[in-house]
Amino acid sequence: MRTLAIIGSGPAGFYTAEAALKAMGDDIRIDIIDRLPTPYGLIRAGVAPDHQSIKAVSRRYDAVAKDPRVCFVGHVTVGKDVSIAELLDLYDDVVLATGAPHDRPLGIPGEELAGVMGSSAFVGWYNGHPDHAALAPPLDAETAVIIGNGNVAIDCARILAKTVQELQDSDIVNHALDPLSRSSIRAIHIMGRRGPHQASFTLKEVGELGELERATPLVRTEDFPPADADSTLETGQRRVVEVLRRYAGQGPDKSRPVTISLDFFLRPLRILGDGRVEAIELMRTRLDDEGRAVDTGETLTLPCGLVVSAIGYRTDPIPDVPFDERLGRFANEDGLIRPGLWCVGWARRGPTGTIGTNRPDGIAMAERIAGTPERHAADQPGDSAENRARKGLDALLTARGIEPTCFSDWQRLDAAEVARARAGAPREKIVTLDEMRALVAGEAQA
Ligand SMILES: Cc1cc2nc3c(=O)[nH]c(=O)nc-3n(C[C@H](O)[C@H](O)[C@H](O)COP(=O)(O)OP(=O)(O)OC[C@H]3O[C@@H](n4cnc5c(N)ncnc54)[C@H](O)[C@@H]3O)c2cc1C
CATH class of the missing domain: 3.40.50.720 (NAD(P)-binding Rossmann-like Domain)
Structure with a gap:
């Protein structure tokens, strides 16, 4: 055995x-x-x-x-x-x-300011992970910045951009849905140091950005290489770039109040603020001959009230x-x-x-x-x-x-979560270990 x-x-x-x-x-x-x-x-x-x-x-x-x-x-x-x-x-x-x-740190000054957080914490918050249930990210500013060019960055942006109705049948926890319903965030920026050809998005996630009720994806035309360069990409990435080019051609849609800008060729330099994040300073980058991001020397400052880094985990x-x-x-x-x-x-x-x-x-x-x-x-x-x-x-x-x-304890928690779900949602998660323990102990006694 x-x-x-x-x-x-x-x-x-x-x-x-x-x-x-x-x-x-x-x-x-x-x-x-x-x-x-x-x-x-x-x-x-x-x-x-x-x-x-x-x-x-x-x-x-x-x-x-x-x-x-x-x-x-x-x-x-x-x-x-x-x-x-x-x-x-x-x-x-x-x-x-x-x-x-654990989130990989950004390693830049200002990272410790309130309102700056890793995607592990932010995602854990809206998904009801007990470690992050009390996070309370600030949603009272106009602008949010998400650093990283992978699907996790898109997930974070989409959750910030969706309406309550769009999230109603998801299993987002109520402690996130409530504050999101009152969110002031209207401009969401997803930032990467390199360009559309190097982004690690997949087609489904990029495509969903174009199907949101109240948000439009924005991409700068000047961030793309000449169109014939797309033929060097493997099929999956080429399709992603096709969608990004389509977004670049569309421009803003005035009937939708929220924008999701996919900002390429930007590197965060530092986060500014007095106690909490107020702005992010960025360096514009370009690709060198080896395809690496190098600084151009041009800097810019973007006012924002929430920064989420989605640059990997440890x-x-x-x-x-x-x-x-x-x-x-x-x-x-x-x-x-x-x-x-x-x-x-x-x-x-x-x-x-x-x-x-x-x-x-x-x-x-x-x-x-x-x-x-x-x-x-x-x-x-x-x-x-x-x-x-x-x-x-x-x-x-x-x-x-x-x-x-044991697993039957989980099955009881599962049943309790399903039973208390809001209308249309698959479950309302239990988000604290104390409540989980109490429920398991109570059920065991019963
Ligand atoms: C935000 C996000 C969204 C994603 N979305 C998708 C998606 O849509 N589609 C997709 O295909 N992939 C997605 N992925 C990737 C996918 O989730 C991972 O590939 C996968 O979960 C990795 O599996 P794992 O078992 O290695 O780690 P995990 O899924 O993280 O599991 C690790 C487990 O170990 C437990 N644990 C940790 N430390 C200890 C300890 N000391 N003692 C006991 N237990 C411990 C944890 O509680 C956890 O249950 C996503 C990833 C992230 C971060």
Whole structure:
């Protein structure tokens, strides 16, 4: 019997579990441990609330969680409640699938001002992540700036731009929908250091900007290279650029009060303000012969009351796990950290790729584990490996006064969220750990 502790219940954790069940059949027991009582990682707390069809992938993960060989252990933070050494003692293999929850800093003066925040916090706020439920981003200014040229930047802009009616059937939490309904923001700027050819947007996200009820996308014609340069792009990027060119040709639509400007060739220099953000100073850039952004020397200042940086993420280090500071993820060789300790998904490769990218990653991880001898194979003949792992973890947590939650607890939370949803919405999320704990404890008593 092989025992596996997977730390993190996002896509990487679930795809690894799914593949391990397939690769090792009846000879495997898997505990999926998450710091939250709610599973699914960024599917719940990152993917945009108005993209419900993408969130539906969690149904596939449910099938894994309900498998009798799998146990979901929620509300346990590895590295704090239980150490890596303790887990390695109990389980044959420990797989870190902890994602990359921290924003990469901008590294410019003024970043600490109120009203400047990372996309992880901003997205976590509107998605009801307990860490960010109390964020209260300022929405009382006319202008918001979002730094970054990827889909997360577009998600943030779209949520700021949509009407309440457009968000009604999403699972955006009410604590975000209410203030957004009173938002004064009318000019939203998405900024990138390079041009339309280099942007990391995908077609669906760019296309949606043109379908908003009260917002128009704006792009400067002079930011594009000559049209024949588009033929050098691969198909996906060429289509994105086609849509951006269409937006550039359209110009502002006076019937729509909100603008989303895709501002290329700008680099943030510093954020200005007295206590809170009042403006951002920018350097205009251009591409050098190698395709890198270089300064032109021309600077400009844009008044704004909210700055969201969406320039990438870093993994949260865990004590005694080697960390690659430069890349912001666990130091690993093809997923192996040291014998018995592995990493997968964003914790392995950094914050790149889609949900689907984590599937081959999980399959490769499970195959590597299956092909490696069990570390505890000869240990403790009197006790089964399964018991050693499960009972051992339970004993450790009980001794520390930690009450883990299980998958049926999540199912109760899920049902409670669905039951209290506003009209048309799939759920109203519970956003504090206290409320989650109380609900689970109350249900258990009942
Ligand atoms: C804002 C945003 C929007 C996105 N939208 C899309 C989209 O529309 N489509 C798409 O294909 N991809 C999207 N992605 C990318 C996708 O979400 C990622 O590819 C995927 O979630 C990465 O999976 P993961 O399992 O590595 O990490 P995560 O999904 O982050 O899961 C990590 C899990 O580990 C847990 N954890 C962390 N630390 C600990 C610890 N110490 N102890 C216990 N548990 C811990 C966390 O609670 C979390 O549940 C988006 C990403 C972001 C940030």
